[in-house]
Amino acid sequence: MSRLQTGLRTGLLAVTVAAVVSGCASQSQQSAQESTLRPMEQTRLIAGMHYGSLYQRNLLFGLAQPSQPETAWDLTRDNLSLELDLEEARLARELAWLEQNPAHVTAVSQRALPYYHYILEQVLERGMPAEVALIPFIESGYNPFAVSSARAAGPWQFIPGTARNFGLESNWWYDGRRDIVASTDAALNYLSKLNDMFEGDWLLTFAAYNAGEGNVLRAMNRNREANKPLDYWSLRLPAETMRYVPKLLATARVIRDADTLGVELEAIPAEPYxxxxxxxxxxxxxxxxxxxxxxxxxxxxxxxxxxxxxxxxxxxxxxxxxxxxxxxxxxxxxxxPVEERVNYQHYTINSGDTLGAIARRFGTTVSALQQANQMDHTRLRVGQTLLVPAGNTDLALQSARAGSG
Known part of the structure; x- marks a missing residue:
C-alpha cells in the first residue's frame, strides 16, 4: 500500500470517528450505556467498527454500499491490497503447490478458527492490508504452540531476542510469544516499524520480518551499488525469504479465489470468537x-x-x-471467594530453612512446594527463591499434579 493510500485510509477513519462522536453527542445517555456494556455486547460493537468505516467511506464518495461480510474470509477479500496476479516464477511455483495441496489451506484455516477474526480486525484497525493477517499461515500454520529449530515460538514465531525487544515476557509460568493478544500486538508493532523503515513497501516489510531488516538493507545496498532495482523481486535474499513472500502472496490469492479453485475454508464468522x-x-x-x-x-x-x-x-x-x-x-x-483462589508468594531461603518448615509456615505441603518449583529433591540453598502456594493449598497441589506435565 502506498503512503497516499495509507493516508487516505487514516483520513477516512478520522471522518468515521468524527461522525460517530457527533452522533453520540445527541444521545445524552449513550456514554453511560456503553460503560455498562457486557463483554459480548462490547465485542460485537468492536466487530462492526471496520464495516462502519467502509460504509462511511462509500457514503462520502457516493459509492455503492457494501453488504456486511458474513465470514472473516469475506472481510479478508474486501481488504486484500497487494498485487496478487503478478507473473513471477516464484509466485507461480507457490501457487501451484497450494492448488495441488488444497487440504493444507483447509487444515490451517481450521486451526485459525478461534484466532483469525481477532487478528484480522487488529490488522485492519491499524490500516494494514489484510495480507498481514495471513502471516501466521506461513509462520506457524496458525498453531500458537509451534516452535522452530531457531527457538522461534507462537503464531507469529518470535525468537527470544525480538520478543524481548517488543515487550513479550517469558518465564516458567508464561510465554508471551504464544499469547494471542500480546503476540499480535507485538507483531503488528514490529511490522509497523519495518513498514516505516521501507517507506510503505509491504513486500520488503514481509521480507524483513522473515530475514531481519539488516539482511534486506544489505541486499538493497548491493543492488544499489550495481545499479539494479531495489524492489523485493530484484533482491538476492536468503533462500527461505526468497520463498517467504511468494508463499504469503500465493496464500492470499488462494483465499481470494477459494471458490473458483475448489478450496474449502473453515467457516469463520465475521464476528469475535x-x-x-x-x-x-x-x-x-x-x-x-x-x-x-x-x-x-x-x-x-x-x-x-x-x-x-x-x-x-x-x-x-x-x-x-x-x-x-x-x-x-x-x-x-x-x-x-478469595480463599478459593490459587495464589503464590515468593520466599527467599535463609540459613536453616527446610522445605518442611517453610510448608508449615505458609500452611502448604512439601509436595506442593516441590511441584510449584519443579523440584525432585528437598535440598535448599541460601538466597534461592521459592514460589510458595498460598490460599487453597489442596487446590494448588491438585492443579500442580494435574498440570505439571
Missing part, C-alpha cells in the same frame, strides 16, 4: 474452565501463553473465553 476477561489475580485453569462452563482444552486453546496449571502469579491477569461464555465467567468470578 472470544472476549477478554480480567481475572483480578492468579487463577487455576481447571477452576477457570469450570467457572466459564467450557472444556479445559478449549480454555487452553484460547490461552496458549500459560504454560502451567494456573495463570502466572504476576500476570497477565486476563483470560480469553468464548464470547457466549463471557457473562457467565464474569459473574462466577465476582462470586468466587
Amino acid at each position: 472470544f472476549a477478554q476477561i480480567d481475572t483480578g489475580g492468579q487463577l487455576d485453569l481447571s477452576q477457570a474452565a469450570a467457572l466459564a462452563e467450557i472444556d479445559l482444552d478449549e480454555l487452553k486453546r484460547l490461552n496458549p501463553g500459560f504454560s502451567r496449571w494456573a495463570t502466572a502469579p504476576e500476570g497477565p491477569h486476563r483470560l480469553l473465553v468464548p464470547v457466549e461464555n463471557a457473562d457467565q465467567f464474569q459473574t462466577a468470578l465476582v462470586q468466587l
Whole structure:
C-alpha cells in the first residue's frame, strides 16, 4: 500500500470517528450505556467498527454500499491490497503447490478458527492490508504452540531476542510469544516499524520480518551499488525469504479465489470468537474452565501463553473465553471467594530453612512446594527463591499434579 493510500485510509477513519462522536453527542445517555456494556455486547460493537468505516467511506464518495461480510474470509477479500496476479516464477511455483495441496489451506484455516477474526480486525484497525493477517499461515500454520529449530515460538514465531525487544515476557509460568493478544500486538508493532523503515513497501516489510531488516538493507545496498532495482523481486535474499513472500502472496490469492479453485475454508464468522476477561489475580485453569462452563482444552486453546496449571502469579491477569461464555465467567468470578483462589508468594531461603518448615509456615505441603518449583529433591540453598502456594493449598497441589506435565 502506498503512503497516499495509507493516508487516505487514516483520513477516512478520522471522518468515521468524527461522525460517530457527533452522533453520540445527541444521545445524552449513550456514554453511560456503553460503560455498562457486557463483554459480548462490547465485542460485537468492536466487530462492526471496520464495516462502519467502509460504509462511511462509500457514503462520502457516493459509492455503492457494501453488504456486511458474513465470514472473516469475506472481510479478508474486501481488504486484500497487494498485487496478487503478478507473473513471477516464484509466485507461480507457490501457487501451484497450494492448488495441488488444497487440504493444507483447509487444515490451517481450521486451526485459525478461534484466532483469525481477532487478528484480522487488529490488522485492519491499524490500516494494514489484510495480507498481514495471513502471516501466521506461513509462520506457524496458525498453531500458537509451534516452535522452530531457531527457538522461534507462537503464531507469529518470535525468537527470544525480538520478543524481548517488543515487550513479550517469558518465564516458567508464561510465554508471551504464544499469547494471542500480546503476540499480535507485538507483531503488528514490529511490522509497523519495518513498514516505516521501507517507506510503505509491504513486500520488503514481509521480507524483513522473515530475514531481519539488516539482511534486506544489505541486499538493497548491493543492488544499489550495481545499479539494479531495489524492489523485493530484484533482491538476492536468503533462500527461505526468497520463498517467504511468494508463499504469503500465493496464500492470499488462494483465499481470494477459494471458490473458483475448489478450496474449502473453515467457516469463520465475521464476528469475535472470544472476549477478554480480567481475572483480578492468579487463577487455576481447571477452576477457570469450570467457572466459564467450557472444556479445559478449549480454555487452553484460547490461552496458549500459560504454560502451567494456573495463570502466572504476576500476570497477565486476563483470560480469553468464548464470547457466549463471557457473562457467565464474569459473574462466577465476582462470586468466587478469595480463599478459593490459587495464589503464590515468593520466599527467599535463609540459613536453616527446610522445605518442611517453610510448608508449615505458609500452611502448604512439601509436595506442593516441590511441584510449584519443579523440584525432585528437598535440598535448599541460601538466597534461592521459592514460589510458595498460598490460599487453597489442596487446590494448588491438585492443579500442580494435574498440570505439571
